Amino acid sequence: MSYGKQLFLYNGHRNVQVNIRNYQVEDIPTLIHIQQESFPPPFPSELWWNEKQLMNHITLFPEGALCVEVEGELAGSMTALMVNFDSNHLQHTWEEITDNGYITNHDPQGNTLYVVDICIRPSYRKLELGKWLMQSMYEVVVHKGLERLLGGGRMPGYSSLANEMNAEEYLHAVVKGEEKDPVITFLLRCGRTPIGVIPNYLEDEESLNYAALMEWKNPFR
Template identity: 55%
Template sequence: MLLTQYLFQADKPLKTTIRNYTEADFNELIDIQKECFPPPFPSDLWWSEDQLGSHIRHFPQGAICAEINGEIAGSITTLIITYKGQDHTWEEITDNGSIVTHDPHGNALYVVDISVRPKYRKTGLGKLLMQSLYHLVVELKLESVLGGSRMPGYERVKDKLTPEHYVESILNGERKDPVVTFLMKAGRTPVKLLPDYLDDPESANYGLLMEWKNPFFEKTK
């Protein structure tokens, strides 16, 4: 994958290249994780070189990064799964981030992680990374993009609202969530809540499964 276009930061154009990441990018990708998830976030949950190596071995097409002025500005990692509506956890579906569970004969592209350096946020880079997956899904003739979203805004209201009511309030436009609302703006649609999706107190350990359906997909008769 190779795509170049301009993003803007304070009206300054940023020439941005979307490409597949390689072993040469590993150190920068780990640095991005450190910037996006600083302490007290556990450092053992940042990407490791072993995990990144597994990504490019099992599914190099789905290992994508963004480069701005020679610097890796963000990344998004995926695998292909066979999805038939089953509940799941992030750890189960991704084999704890190693994507050994990648199934080249599956029907859906699943988002493992998206990270954007803080200094490049609000440039539209996250949305551009997400759009790169839509191109990939069409190219690979898969049914959809799927992924479990965190709901970090839920922590502020979890004593007042159930997770179901929290999601409903977002869909009704009564409140915004930093992750769910971003993904909706990027084209993803909430499907269902996934209990015990990941160890995430801010989201009460829930994930919100969100989908983008490939409008060009045709089922084989």
């Protein structure tokens, strides 16, 4: 199945044409540059995409490899794989469940679409392209009849409040709207709900290596 969607979004001055589609081999150099632009230090540079990872996304599960263009210019991407997830066993790391981003453990018989990554170039974030990419992945979940979309969300605002509360308390405060987090607040606005906090999920100084496991359930299941 190939994916294609066209939108017209207002950029503050005029409507611009936006296309969401599966990314291709020729997109790889730009996608790597977008990662570098979207996740500057202190985010670990070794976690930026490399060519082999992106080739695996395209060949192993092209349905989970989406990108967004604004008037023909690549502005971001979102990647997922299918896994067989047991909701009674939440503990895992990003490296384990995504095979360090290479997705060689993609399971075509899995019950869950697991988000590997989402990134939007900073200059395009006012268009809420991340929200539209997320919606597109929800459509993949529905099309394939899966139970849910799932993924670990970084909590980059946590490090500044770690002396005042633990990670679970911080997530609860964000959910209640008492605190705002650049990632978790965005995921909540996309319709994702938290089902737990995972320690040592990903090497991430700003999140102190914690992540919130965020779910979207297929309403047709």
